[in-house]
């Protein structure tokens with residue numbers, strides 16, 4: 129791998145890079161479809177995704193939201209929730225079908241217990 133200078137910021141980049149990792153300058157012919165096909169989503173949800181999914185910015189409120197929905201997660205040293213993308217997909221069959229806050233089920237009293 130040869131390093132070349134970015135035409136925009138002069139940072140060192142691979143001669144095969146599609147864009148500069150320092151400034152985002154697009155070098156060479158960027159084939160978006162080929163790039164998208166190569167992209168693998170990161171295993172953990174990003175902060176932006178967590179914020180979008182929960183609708184909450186505060187990490188402690190995001191954790192509460194996750195707990196209420198019993199979505200498996202862990203906390204990092206900054207008390208930020210970490211959620212495996214795969215886990216969320218398994219829980220909800222995809223990011224597009226997240227339920228709202230679970231409804232409390234109303235249950236009938238056990239009438240048989242008192243002989244009715």
Ligand SMILES: [Zn+2]
Nearest residue numbers: 134137148151
């Ligand atoms: Zn650059």
